[in-house]
Amino acid sequence: AAGVIQSPRHLIKEKRETATLKCYPIPRHDTVYWYQQGPGQDPQFLISFYEKMQSDKGSIPDRFSAQQFSDYHSELNMSSLELGDSALYFCASSQTSRSEQYFGPGTRLTVT
Amino acid sequence: GIQVEQSPPDLILQEGANSTLRCNFSDSVNNLQWFHQNPWGQLINLFYIPSGTKQNGRLSATTVATERYSLLYISSSQTTDSGVYFCAVSDSWGKLQFGAGTQVVVTP
Numbered sequence: 315a316a317g318v319i320q321s322p323r324h325l326i327k328e329k330r331e332t333a334t335l336k337c338y339p340i341p342r343h344d345t346v347y348w349y350q351q352g353p354g355q356d357p358q359f360l361i362s363f364y365e366k367m368q369s370d371k372g373s374i375p376d377r378f379s380a381q382q383f384s385d386y387h388s389e390l391n392m393s394s395l396e397l398g399d400s401a402l403y404f405c406a407s408s409q410t411s412r413s414e415q416y417f418g419p420g421t422r423l424t425v426t
Numbered sequence: 427g428i429q430v431e432q433s434p435p436d437l438i439l440q441e442g443a444n445s446t447l448r449c450n451f452s453d454s455v456n457n458l459q460w461f462h463q464n465p466w467g468q469l470i471n472l473f474y475i476p477s478g479t480k481q482n483g484r485l486s487a488t489t490v491a492t493e494r495y496s497l498l499y500i501s502s503s504q505t506t507d508s509g510v511y512f513c514a515v516s517d518s519w520g521k522l523q524f525g526a527g528t529q530v531v532v533t534p
Binding site: 416420 | 471
């Protein structure tokens with residue numbers, strides 16, 4: 315069965331650089347979520363999209379932005395990177411906002 | 427927001443042992459999921475269980491929504507069961523609120 319695809323899997327950036335993370339949801343899933351997991355922590359919700367519109371927002375820094383495109387893939391754009399942005403970033407998708415969420419393998423971002 | 431508490435925080439098991447992990451949540455939920463995060467960081471869906479009981483091989487889960495708790499049972503544990511087990515819940519808006527997790531180590 316198709317799963318959520320994330321790219322790249324690993325990314326190393328320097329402070330103040332920008333990064334773009336991509337997510338391809340499971341086909342026919344209309345809701346996409348982004349989560350951030352710091353070292354030793356649980357995943358924290360950043361932002362979600364339903365049918366290409368932002369549906370909810372968590373503790374996402376103003377330096378981060380995201381969108382969902384017409385083909386339903388989503389991108390998380392991160393600017394002015396800080397050391398504290400080093401984390402595992404997960405994308406998840408679901409058929410509806412109330413149904414089971416399936417997680418991608420994550421993008422491990424390291425900021426040096 | 428919804429508060430999620432998991433217990434115990436750490437669990438060390440000998441191979442073949444059984445265990446129970448608990449998840450308490452502070453409000454009514456539309457979604458409750460259990461995940462296993464393996465040592466490579468992947469979050470693996472174990473159960474989608476907002477209520478009732480489900481079984482999948484050596485794992486089973488029960489959610490009593492009226493009493494706001496869920497239990498994950500691991501039977502005949504294996505070393506591959508090691509990792510962090512997360513409970514996560516959501517209200518009607520869909521975003522998942524995770525508990526702090528239970529770190530499980532299964533020794534040979």
